Amino acid sequence: MRLSARNRLKGTVLDVTKGATTSHVKIDIGGGVIVTSSITNDAVDQLGLARGTPAYAVIKASDVMVAVD
Secondary structure (H helix, E strand, C coil): CCCCCCEEEEEEEEEEEECCCEEEEEEEEECCEEEEEEEEHHHHHHHCCCCCCEEEEEECCCCCCCCCC
């Protein structure tokens, strides 16, 4: 896999929750950290995502916000 995105977090699919058109995919990237992505049901099917599947959370953003209380 070759991508221009710098933030590639390797992990394992923890859960896939399908809705009417969109799925929420939870990826365990280790250290107790879970990344959740919202993608189409078609993408889930095409990628063959299911619990236990190795996967990457790829984050590509031009802006990253930081907040504190």
